[in-house]
Amino acid sequence: MLTKVAINVGAAAVLCGLLIHAACSRSTAQRPVALKLEPLALAAVQPSLAPQLTVTGDSAIVSWIETQGRSSLLKFAQRTASGWSEPRTAASGTDWFVNWADVPSVVRLDDGTLAAHWLQNTDVASEAYDVRIAFSKDAGVTWTSPVSPHHDGTRTEHGFASLFQAPGAGLGLVWLDGRALETNGGKGNDSMSLRAAVFDRNGAQLSESLVDERVCDCCPTSVAITADGPIVAFRDRSATEIRDIAVARTVAGRWSPPATVHDDGWQIAACPVNGPAVTARGRIVAVAWMTGKDDKGRAFAAFSKDGGATFGAPIRLDDSVSLGRVDIELLDDESAIASWVEFADQRTQLRIRWIDSSGARGPAQTVAGLGGERSSGYPRLGRRGHELLIAWTETSDGRSAVRTAVAAW
Numbered sequence: 001m002l003t004k005v006a007i008n009v010g011a012a013a014v015l016c017g018l019l020i021h022a023a024c025s026r027s028t029a030q031r032p033v034a035l036k037l038e039p040l041a042l043a044a045v046q047p048s049l050a051p052q053l054t055v056t057g058d059s060a061i062v063s064w065i066e067t068q069g070r071s072s073l074l075k076f077a078q079r080t081a082s083g084w085s086e087p088r089t090a091a092s093g094t095d096w097f098v099n100w101a102d103v104p105s106v107v108r109l110d111d112g113t114l115a116a117h118w119l120q121n122t123d124v125a126s127e128a129y130d131v132r133i134a135f136s137k138d139a140g141v142t143w144t145s146p147v148s149p150h151h152d153g154t155r156t157e158h159g160f161a162s163l164f165q166a167p168g169a170g171l172g173l174v175w176l177d178g179r180a181l182e183t184n185g186g187k188g189n190d191s192m193s194l195r196a197a198v199f200d201r202n203g204a205q206l207s208e209s210l211v212d213e214r215v216c217d218c219c220p221t222s223v224a225i226t227a228d229g230p231i232v233a234f235r236d237r238s239a240t241e242i243r244d245i246a247v248a249r250t251v252a253g254r255w256s257p258p259a260t261v262h263d264d265g266w267q268i269a270a271c272p273v274n275g276p277a278v279t280a281r282g283r284i285v286a287v288a289w290m291t292g293k294d295d296k297g298r299a300f301a302a303f304s305k306d307g308g309a310t311f312g313a314p315i316r317l318d319d320s321v322s323l324g325r326v327d328i329e330l331l332d333d334e335s336a337i338a339s340w341v342e343f344a345d346q347r348t349q350l351r352i353r354w355i356d357s358s359g360a361r362g363p364a365q366t367v368a369g370l371g372g373e374r375s376s377g378y379p380r381l382g383r384r385g386h387e388l389l390i391a392w393t394e395t396s397d398g399r400s401a402v403r404t405a406v407a408a409w
Contacts, residue, residue: 035259037407042077042084046404050103051391051402053382056110056165059350062385062391063106064402065098072096074118076106078386088140090116097121097129100377101220101273102159111201114140115171117161130156131175135203149173149197149208154182162223164230168202174211174221174232192217194234196255216243220275226283228307233278233287241269245276245289247308261302262314264291274324283307286336290324297322299340303357319364320344329383338386339381341370350379350392360385
């Protein structure tokens with residue numbers, strides 16, 4: 001539930017203090033930023049879960065899942081001057097794979113086309129499912145028949161997709177793909193791959209490509225657009241079960257070999273279900289992530305000034321024990337606001353902190369209390385102009401509801 005300090009004047013003062021402190025921490029003088037946090041009403045009907053925020057230019061969209069009996073509905077609303085628009089339904093079905101970590105999305109492309117993705121079961125017993133995509137040219141009133149970006153035909157996992165505007169085309173996306181598990185008969189190969197695809201502006205698929213042949217099998221992915229092209233952040237997986245965060249960039253129209261953001265050396269023979277977040281402005285890139293090396297959950301962020309080719313030293317985000325589930329958004333200068341989930345003071349909290357590329361940090365502040373169970377999901381950030389949008393899942397008495405807030409400066 002959104003804490004009282006986060007919905008009254010006190011919250012505005014707290015977060016204003018956060019950003020003012022941030023501005024004063026810079027090596028060069030910065031104009032103090034007054035940031036006011038307010039709840040933003042969203043007409044999400046309980047039970048609702050799995051929020052996602054996407055921002056393209058001045059357009060911000062929040063999406064989520066509502067369940068009605070056996071049916072699942074992908075709902076979305078658009079940011080307007082007066083709040084969120086009335087929700088529309090992008091897709092619905094009774095055979096969806098609904099999960100707190102592998103969430104659908106709706107994104108606006110640069111020509112106004114909406115693209116939506118969700119997950120459809122193909123074999124419930126083996127938790128196999130496919131990515132399904134549909135497009136709308138009329139602001140979500142009507143949608144095309146759904147298609148999949150993968151064509152291997154295997155009954156394996158295809159999910160954790162991230163959608164983005166493909167430079168010079170229409171929709172781009174990356175996803176985790178389990179086709180090798182079935183192709184090799186499940187013998188001696190447990191490799192989940194990371195793949196990418198591009199669609200043209202009419203919704204026709206142009207390409208499918210391999211980004212990394214072996215990645216962590218159930219950690220969310222994240223994509224940002226740099227001045228050089230798309231960059232994807234993901235949790236990699238070595239032959240010795242080191243599962244650190246890596247990025248791949250598009251260079252001359254091809255995906256570069258993956259490069260580790262930082263050598264955490266987290267060795268774990270299981271998926272932590274904890275992916276990174278990436279944000280970019282020009283050639284400045286910031287990545288946030290969680291590591292659990294030595295059984296200590298910690299959240300970090302690192303900056304790059306060369307489009308993600310190299311990264312600086314990690315900056316600690318949390319103060320106690322982090323549960324990860326991070327997000328991050330760059331500001332206009334070489335600074336960012338990051339969020340993560342932390343267990344502190346005997347409770348689970350959504351926290352936020354200003355950082356910059358020099359390593360300076362503002363004080364961490366609690367935005368909302370969260371349920372300790374995984375169903376509280378991944379909180380999301382989205383920057384639209386001079387406002388920061390926040391979405392999360394509030395859980396109480398076994399029911400869930402998507403909530404949103406806005407911090408404007």
